[in-house]
Amino acid sequence: xxxxxxxxxxxxxxxxxxxxxxxxxxxxxxxxxxxxxMLGETAAPADIAEMRTRLGLDRPIAEQYTAFLTGLLKGxxxxxxxxRKSVSSLIAERFPATIELTMAGMLxxxxxxxxxxxxxGMKPGGAADVxxxxxxxxxxxxxxxxxxxxxxxxxxxxLRWLPLTGRGGLSHLVLPALTLGTxxxxxxxxxxxQSLISVRDSDYxxxxxxxxxxxxxxxxxxGLRNAMTSVVTLLGLQTGALLTGALITEVIxxxxxxxxxxxxxxxxxxxxxxxxxxLTFALTYVVxxxxxxxxxxxxxxxxxxx
Amino acid sequence: xxxxRNPSLAAGAAIVAFLVATAIVGPLLATADPLAIDLANSLAxxxxxxxxxxxxxxxxxxxxxxxxxxxxxxxxxxxxxxSMIVGSLIGGAAGMAGGWIDEVxxxxxxxxxxxxxxxxxxxxxxxxxxxxxxxxxxxxAMGWTTxxxxxxxxxxxxxxREYVHAAETLGARPGRILLRHLLPAMAGPVxxxxxxxxxxxxxxxxxxxxxxxxxxxxxxxxxNMLDAGRAxxxxxxxxxxxxxxxxxxxxxxxxxxxxxxxxIAGTRS
Numbered sequence: 253x254x255x256x257x258x259x260x261x262x263x264x265x266x267x268x269x270x271x272x273x274x275x276x277x278x279x280x281x282x283x284x285x286x287x288x289x290m291l292g293e294t295a296a297p298a299d300i301a302e303m304r305t306r307l308g309l310d311r312p313i314a315e316q317y318t319a320f321l322t323g324l325l326k327g328x329x330x331x332x333x334x335x336r337k338s339v340s341s342l343i344a345e346r347f348p349a350t351i352e353l354t355m356a357g358m359l360x361x362x363x364x365x366x367x368x369x370x371x372x373g374m375k376p377g378g379a380a381d382v383x384x385x386x387x388x389x390x391x392x393x394x395x396x397x398x399x400x401x402x403x404x405x406x407x408x409x410x411l412r413w414l415p416l417t418g419r420g421g422l423s424h425l426v427l428p429a430l431t432l433g434t435x436x437x438x439x440x441x442x443x444x445x446q447s448l449i450s451v452r453d454s455d456y457x458x459x460x461x462x463x464x465x466x467x468x469x470x471x472x473x474x475g476l477r478n479a480m481t482s483v484v485t486l487l488g489l490q491t492g493a494l495l496t497g498a499l500i501t502e503v504i505x506x507x508x509x510x511x512x513x514x515x516x517x518x519x520x521x522x523x524x525x526x527x528x529x530x531l532t533f534a535l536t537y538v539v540x541x542x543x544x545x546x547x548x549x550x551x552x553x554x555x556x557x558x
Numbered sequence: 559x560x561x562x563r564n565p566s567l568a569a570g571a572a573i574v575a576f577l578v579a580t581a582i583v584g585p586l587l588a589t590a591d592p593l594a595i596d597l598a599n600s601l602a603x604x605x606x607x608x609x610x611x612x613x614x615x616x617x618x619x620x621x622x623x624x625x626x627x628x629x630x631x632x633x634x635x636x637x638x639x640x641s642m643i644v645g646s647l648i649g650g651a652a653g654m655a656g657g658w659i660d661e662v663x664x665x666x667x668x669x670x671x672x673x674x675x676x677x678x679x680x681x682x683x684x685x686x687x688x689x690x691x692x693x694x695x696x697x698x699a700m701g702w703t704t705x706x707x708x709x710x711x712x713x714x715x716x717x718x719r720e721y722v723h724a725a726e727t728l729g730a731r732p733g734r735i736l737l738r739h740l741l742p743a744m745a746g747p748v749x750x751x752x753x754x755x756x757x758x759x760x761x762x763x764x765x766x767x768x769x770x771x772x773x774x775x776x777x778x779x780x781x782n783m784l785d786a787g788r789a790x791x792x793x794x795x796x797x798x799x800x801x802x803x804x805x806x807x808x809x810x811x812x813x814x815x816x817x818x819x820x821x822i823a824g825t826r827s
Contacts, residue, residue: 270669278681286685393810395761397768397784398802401791409792496675500765504788515769518684530673530681537674 256549260542269321271534276320279527280313290333290521307333307524329528334520339528343510347532349419350509353432354498356425358487360433361440361494368437369444374471376449384441391438396497400431400504417506428505432497436490443486447479481552488544492537499533567818573811581627590618592625592778601794610800613783614790619800622778626801629779630808633690634759637697638752644698645705646741646748652706653713654732664710667703676700676762683771693772697759708751712744746823753819757812764805780805 279286287303288295304310307330308319323329329339368384375381407427408416415424448471451457460470499511506512514529516522590608596616604611610619652663670678679696686692716722717740725735766772767781775782780801787797 266665267668267672270665271672274669274673275681278685289687389810389813390806393813394806395764395802395809397765397781398798398805401784401788401798402802405791405795405798492674494675496677496680499677499680500769503769514680518680518771523685526681526684530677533677534673537677538672541672 253549257546260545264538264542267538268535271538272321272324272531273317275527275531275534276317278530279523280316286521286523290523324531329531330524332517332522332525332528334517334522334525339525342513342525343528343532346508346510346513349507350498350502350511352419352425353428353501353507353509354494356429357432357436357494357498357501360429361436361490362483362487364433364437365440365444368441369448370472370476372441372445373448373452373475374468376445381445385445388438388441391434392442394434396431396435396500397504399434400427400501403427403430404504419508428501428507431504432494432501435497436494439490440483440486443482444476444479447482448475451475451478481548484544484548484551488541488548491540491544495533495537564818564821566814566821570811570813570815570818573807574815577627577631577808577811580624581631584624585628588618588621588624590621592617592621593776594618601790601797603794604796611794611796613786613794613797617778619783619797622783623780623800623804626778626780626783626804627808629690629773629777630760630763630805631756633694633697633763633773634756636694637701637759637763638755640694640698641701641755642705642748642752645702646709648702649706649709650713650736650741653710653717654736660710663706667706670700670703673700676765679762679766680769680771683766688771688774690773690777693763693766696766696771697762700762701755701759704751704755705748708747709741709744712747713740716740716743750816750820750823753812753816757809757816760805760808760812764801 287300287307287309291299291303301310308316311319327340329343331337332339332342335342368387372381372384404416404427407414414426418424452471452475456474457470460474461467465473496511498509499514501507502509502511503515510529510532514526514533517525517529594617596612599608599612599616600614602608602612602616608618608620610623612618613622648663648667652660673681678700682696682699683693686696713736717735722735722739725739730738763772764779764781764784767779768785770782770785772781773779775786783801784798784805787794787801790797
């Protein structure tokens, strides 16, 4: 287990460097002059030159790249132009909000998915199955950018049960988490159903039932346990969609996380901040993926032997 | 396969056919101009003259939805076609070459895939600036990896088949084997992937336009219509509902069609 862990950790380094390099390349090598874009076509040449020097853009690209990587190692992502604060401090301020939203979305997804998947998998073709799978296909199809406003209309503006926007107590978290978690719930529910159906006729299920366990209890105790590895894998695969879903959800609900920070930075053409936010999202994803692999290895010992 | 045995295929095909017809013929039939501003009709409720109402500038929502279908499907199909061609060639080359070339290409794919969801497209759209061509490039830069992985995997299995060995023995070059013998053999799984892909890109395009990184107003796109409608949710909920349902229906249609095709191709359960 420790060897597997170290090997996965080692594989993380080149991917992280690759991610940092690609982010740098996108911001620095894409045609167009970011400084002109920031200051406008009519800016005085002296101002443009000064901004270049401030951002270090007058140095050779290789030098900028080395400075970027060494800065990154020290946690220094440069200074935000619009906030006039260090990018890393801005991200550190907002990051917890994004993690809170993402975790809440995942929790909502799992909480909705389990009952639906179990009900469907126990009696495929039954009324409950048709209903649950109908919900699942709708949940997969409805985009965040519509579900969010829809929930706002119903629960905030019409019923006035929940706050419209912002971050605060649990009540602020409900609608964004639902917006984010619904698609995930649909995907997990479909997968759970499939894996419960596939184990229904297995020998160990028949053994459990013949030993006097009720079919439903056997399905939940043995079938569900078997499905857990697939759930963990799926959660890992869905983290990417969940993270960018969170980004969009943050914009919809004015949630003060790094998604909203990023979109604001793009609008303000604050390229150092854009770079920092993109990098934070990507590196978070890379780390979560590694954590999923490790979790997978704990749940299913066969993985370690690969 | 009979439609009754494959309801996903039937429903998906019907929805997609309806959308494609709307995108192609709709603008010719639409009586209203999607760009015509008529402040007297600002936020007008749905009526016979304006079946889906009017937005804050008094523009006919139905006309904008119909023109939006053209944009959404046009962008999505272009993105999927471009991603499929680029991805298949890169993945095919990796699979055929093997060795260090394969290693380098696939590590590159891993790095692109390390950017979650639509983040890469957001970042690229941010530096490229808004506009349809840039939007297609940004979305394709994110989309090609799926096809590269799929095609590489298929190449690795298929190239051990006897007919491929036969072609090799006859002296066919790797490029010819890839294009003539391998790619046609994997058309099924690639087509299934592409169908799901179009649905995914419809959602991604809408999200980018919603964030102000896609089609720019006044060009009607479902994403920017939804964004603009949010300010009037209480007085005119139909402004968000119409594009929201359009996006959802398109994604649903391509998902169902993909499910149905997968059942035929036997590639996905």
